[in-house]
Amino acid sequence: xxxxxxxxxxxxxxxxxxxxxxxxxxxxxxxxxxxxxxxxxxxxxxxxxxxxxxxxxxxxxxxxxxxxxxxxxxxxxxxxxxxxxxxxxxxxxxxxxxxxxxxxxxxxxxxxxxxxxxxxxxxxxxxxxxxxxxxxxxxxxxxxxxxxxxxxxxxxxxxxxxxxxxxxxxxxxxxxxxxxxxxxxxxxxxxxxxxxxxxxxxxxxxxxxxxxxxxxxxxxxxxxxxxxxxxxxxxxxxxxxxxxxxxxxxxxxxxxxxxxxxxxxxxxxxxxxxxxxxxxxxxxxxxxxxxxxxxxxxxxxxxxxxxxxxxxxxxxxxxxxxxxxxxxxxxxxxxxxxxxxxxxxxxxxxxxxxxxxxxxxxxxxxxxxxxxxxxxxxxxxxxxxxxxxxxxxxxxxxxxxxxxxxxxxxxxxxxxxxxxxxxxxxxxxxxxxxxxxxxxxxxxxxxxxxxxxxxxxxxxxxxxxxxxxxxxx
Amino acid sequence: xxxxxxxxxxxxxxxxxxxxxxxxxxxxxxxxxxxxxxxxxxxxxxxxxxxxxxxxxxxxxxxxxxxxxxxxxxxxxxxxxxxxxxxxxxxxxxxxxxxxxxxxxxxxxxxxxxxxxxxxxxxxxxxxxxxxxxxxxxxxxxxxxxxxxxxxxxxxxxxxxxxxxxxxxxxxxxxxxxxxxxxxxxxxxxxxxxxxxxxxxxxxxxxxxxxxxxxxxxxxxxxxxxxxxxxxxxxxxxxxxxxxxxxxxxxxxxxxxxxxxxxxxxxxxxxxxxxxxxxxxxxxxxxxxxxxxxxxxxxxxxxxxxxxxxxxxxxxxxxxxxxxxxxxxxxxx
Numbered sequence: 001x002x003x004x005x006x007x008x009x010x011x012x013x014x015x016x017x018x019x020x021x022x023x024x025x026x027x028x029x030x031x032x033x034x035x036x037x038x039x040x041x042x043x044x045x046x047x048x049x050x051x052x053x054x055x056x057x058x059x060x061x062x063x064x065x066x067x068x069x070x071x072x073x074x075x076x077x078x079x080x081x082x083x084x085x086x087x088x089x090x091x092x093x094x095x096x097x098x099x100x101x102x103x104x105x106x107x108x109x110x111x112x113x114x115x116x117x118x119x120x121x122x123x124x125x126x127x128x129x130x131x132x133x134x135x136x137x138x139x140x141x142x143x144x145x146x147x148x149x150x151x152x153x154x155x156x157x158x159x160x161x162x163x164x165x166x167x168x169x170x171x172x173x174x175x176x177x178x179x180x181x182x183x184x185x186x187x188x189x190x191x192x193x194x195x196x197x198x199x200x201x202x203x204x205x206x207x208x209x210x211x212x213x214x215x216x217x218x219x220x221x222x223x224x225x226x227x228x229x230x231x232x233x234x235x236x237x238x239x240x241x242x243x244x245x246x247x248x249x250x251x252x253x254x255x256x257x258x259x260x261x262x263x264x265x266x267x268x269x270x271x272x273x274x275x276x277x278x279x280x281x282x283x284x285x286x287x288x289x290x291x292x293x294x295x296x297x298x299x300x301x302x303x304x305x306x307x308x309x310x311x312x313x314x315x316x317x318x319x320x321x322x323x324x325x326x327x328x329x330x331x332x333x334x335x336x337x338x339x340x341x342x343x344x345x346x347x348x349x350x351x352x353x354x355x356x357x358x359x360x361x362x363x364x365x366x367x368x369x370x371x372x373x374x375x376x377x378x379x380x381x382x383x384x385x386x387x388x389x390x391x392x393x394x395x396x397x398x399x400x401x402x403x404x405x406x407x408x409x410x411x412x413x414x415x416x417x418x419x420x421x422x423x424x425x426x427x428x429x430x431x432x433x434x435x436x437x438x439x440x441x442x443x444x445x446x447x448x449x450x451x452x453x454x455x456x457x458x459x460x461x462x463x464x465x466x467x468x469x470x471x472x473x
Numbered sequence: 474x475x476x477x478x479x480x481x482x483x484x485x486x487x488x489x490x491x492x493x494x495x496x497x498x499x500x501x502x503x504x505x506x507x508x509x510x511x512x513x514x515x516x517x518x519x520x521x522x523x524x525x526x527x528x529x530x531x532x533x534x535x536x537x538x539x540x541x542x543x544x545x546x547x548x549x550x551x552x553x554x555x556x557x558x559x560x561x562x563x564x565x566x567x568x569x570x571x572x573x574x575x576x577x578x579x580x581x582x583x584x585x586x587x588x589x590x591x592x593x594x595x596x597x598x599x600x601x602x603x604x605x606x607x608x609x610x611x612x613x614x615x616x617x618x619x620x621x622x623x624x625x626x627x628x629x630x631x632x633x634x635x636x637x638x639x640x641x642x643x644x645x646x647x648x649x650x651x652x653x654x655x656x657x658x659x660x661x662x663x664x665x666x667x668x669x670x671x672x673x674x675x676x677x678x679x680x681x682x683x684x685x686x687x688x689x690x691x692x693x694x695x696x697x698x699x700x701x702x703x704x705x706x707x708x709x710x711x712x713x714x715x716x717x718x719x720x721x722x723x724x725x726x727x728x729x730x731x732x733x734x735x736x737x738x739x740x741x742x743x744x745x746x747x748x749x750x751x752x753x754x755x756x757x758x759x760x761x762x763x764x765x766x767x768x769x770x771x772x773x774x775x776x777x778x779x780x781x782x783x784x785x786x787x788x789x790x791x792x793x794x795x796x797x798x799x800x801x802x803x804x805x806x
Contacts, residue, residue: 064586067542068579074549078564079571089557090765094773097550100543101780108543109787112536113794121794132787165558170769171481413565420568427572431579438583442590 007421008080008412011428015073016394017387018432022066022439024386026107027141027190028197029059030134032231033114037130041123050224050451051231055201057446060115063107065439069432080421084401084411088168091157091176092147099143107136141189149181151402152393153257159405168405180257184250185393191239191246192389195349196382198235202356203379204447205229210372224451226366229375233356233365240349247346248309254396255310255319258403261396263322264335266306269295271321277305281336292331327407330398338388338395345385352378481768490774491764494555495752496745497777501551503741505544506615506641507648507734508788512538514649516581516608517642518668519601526661527601531585532799533656540791542582554773556763559752563622566755570621570629574614581607609642616641620683623747624691625754633690636683643679644736646672647717651733654726656798666721669729676736677714681707693754697747706743713739 002010033055040048074096077085085092110132113121117129156176158169170176205228212219219225255262268275281299288294304315311317322329352374359365401408484490512534519530553560564571584604588597616638621631650669654662684707688698697703713736720728748754752763764770 061586063539064582067539067546068582071546071549071578072575074546074553075564075571075575077553078549078560079568080565082561082565085553085561086558089553089560090769093550093553093555093557093560093765094769097547097554097773098776098780100547100550101777101784104543104546105540105780105784105787109540109784109791111539112791116536117794125790125794169766173769173772413561413568415565416568424569424572427576431576435579435583438587442587445590 001418002422002425003418004416004421005409005412007418007425008416009408011080011421011425012076013394014425014428014432015069015076016390018436019066019069019073020386020390021383021436022062022069023137023140024193024196024383025062025200026059026066026137028193028195028200029055029062030137031194032197032201032235033059034130034134035231037127041127046454046457047224047227049457050221050454051228053457054224054446054451056115058443060111061439061442061446063111065435067108069435080413080416081401081411082413082415084406086165086167087406087411088151088402090170091150091168094170095143095147095150095177099140099147103136103139103143105136106132107140110136138190141193142186145185145189146177146179146182148393149185150176150179151400152185152397153179153181154402154405155179166406168402180253184246184253187246188243188250188389191243192382192386194235195239195243196386198232198239199349199352199375199382200379201228202232202236202352202375203377205232206372206375206379208450209366210369210376213366214369214372220453221451229365230360233353233360236349236353237357240346240353244346244350247343251309252312258397259320260322260325260327260329261335261392262310263320263325264330264332264396265339265392266310266319267297267299267332267336268306268319268321269323271318271324273307273318274304274316275306275310275319276301276303277309278336279340292333293329294333327399330395335392335396338391342385342388342392345381345388348378349382349385480771484767485771485774488774490770491760493774494551494764494770495749495760498548498551498555499741499745501544501548503738505541505548506644506741507737508541508544509538510612510645510648510737511652511733512541512649513581513608513612513642513645514647514672515652516604516649517646518649518653518665519608520605521664521668522661524597529657529661529799530653531588533653534585536791536795538585540788542578545578555765555770556752556758556760557765559756559758559763562753562756562758566627567618567621567629570614570618574611574618577607577610577614579607580604581611608645612641612645613638619744620687623744623754624687624694625751625756627755631690633683633687636679636686640676640679640683643672643676644740647676648733648737651717651721651726651730654721654729658798662726666724666729669721670718673714673717673736677711680710680740694747697749700746702746703743706739706746709739710736710743 033052036048036052036055039045040052077092077096110129113125113129114133118126121129154176156170156172156174156179158171159166160169161167205225208219208222208225209229211217212222212225251262251265254265263269266275267278267281276299278297278299278301281297281301283289283291283294284296284298285294288296307317307319308315310319322332355371355374356365359368359371365371397403399407399409401411515530515534519527522530549560552563580603584600584607588600588604591597617629617631617634619641620634620637621629624631624633626634647669650665650672653665654669657665684698687694713732717729717732717736720726720732750759750761752758752760765773
């Protein structure tokens, strides 16, 4: 049996780690789909219709699995974190409700038209639907990140005791909703979603281009994959450098507003000046290797690097150590390594983008087998970067569920038993593993099947007549 | 602090906002039960169809069901936003039941999408059964949940709850059959109508039994039952049942669909009347106790009064774009 607090935390962690994949897919695909639709309508080239249809299918599957997993997440606040929901409901519930009404509704209703309605509605309404779907996915992120960023840098509220419970009362909605963390989180998240999808597209396209140009296989619709690769590379070239730029500003913001999280990211235990930026670090004792809170570290670092990062340019700046906080440190090793993996991946993506751009400029984009292999190998790394990024954010803020206001362990439902929590935890691990396996299987099949053939595209006019006839009866 | 004037202290236009939000909450639940209700009903009837007709059923609900299901998300969000204490108490108390509902909904959500992914028999049989199971289990569990909510019961399996679950399943079949009346033609429509009429009779019988059993076993609810509104709503249900059957017999499918919608909203109104003035009887929380403070409530009211008409507009566009029957099986690809 797992105790209810640990089980609830694990359960929530699993739910979010799996769920985030699908919104990232939707948010990242959205701008591509809008572009494909626009080009399809403007140029009437079958290539763009293929692109739109192929990636829409992947969008639709991601949307369904995202809805299923997201619904669970919404209800988990009530089932597992009832004390948190009672305390913070006045502030936290509003954004969730508004996400549903403002964003999710827009996305879900127009997705119906976008997936099924190409030959049913006018070009104008169809274009509008693709924009509505995209806007819906991005607005969802606005409200969800408002809720999350408020927990990181809470503003605009009072805490009062009501019926024996500590309750958060909203006093200044603008300060609460547009709290200091929100813009950093939103920009970093949206850019990473587009970047992840660009990497995914590039990896998939590289696979077909590689087989065709390097191995000499005859690949149907090779122009489709060549175009996909080029579009993905352009997107990567824009998003990858940006991600590191605002990531740097974000880290500085964290060091100002959540110094305990920043100390965990750098594994700084004692307050010190001129703190080095460790590239890697290991416990000096071998049996401490698996202890996430271990302290005696052996590391290789850049002198003054962490101080330089935290202060924005001063290698001698002071960094507050974890020992100086009254609350227990988060599992430092997890945060430390997750942060390093994220940063390393961020730089790798920039390298990939420039490498691709260089080859493209020289007209060798389809000939460099090493580049194709690198792209294929990196196709899922964008998602890995998003996951470790969220681990830094969420594990790093522990023990707080609302920074400085409420601890995570105090937020768990008081009546929850170990048996219930363990039972559902087991259910989650099984269910979510199956769900993820199924998703990977289905997306894999869609990719192997490739784009719809061009013969099947020319049916639109025919079925248009068909539906006109039906409408009149 | 930003100056928000009287928004922070006075209810918007002096309205009784807690009651208004209670009504809104049930309206949203009604929209879910009506719209996703016909998806569930179509899912139940899926079990009775052959392969070609199954495709038609999926094509009929295809463009709609994603949007329909979002009403449940909005319901959860609204309960959380307006009555957070009730949301927290209710969901944590019915912990296992909530997870059963989510699992059933998940199955129902995945199944039609998966069904279309491959066309070999074994795969389709599996996901077809999953679709039927999810579509039956979800309304059943929701009925059980809502009845337990009204009763203020802490146990999962209660007799009125089980009866309410069965009642809701028959109602979704009524709803689904009416929807198929609009979206199909020929023998499929005739069969659906036949099921719809049988379901509506079962619904009336089950609803009356459920109410009697609830009255007999839950003394705390008796005073709510004596409200004349309850009598009126039960009578209206009887009339609507007859109206549904007559409209279906006369092949007036729009009328049948409208009566099905009215049946759903009558049921939801009945549930609201039985629950009021509590939002969570088990903890004694009334609507007035559980509501959030004036400032966020006013803001939510302003936002919702803008957003809800917009959302209804999206649905109008969607339903208009896909009006008329699905003769051709026209999936995305």
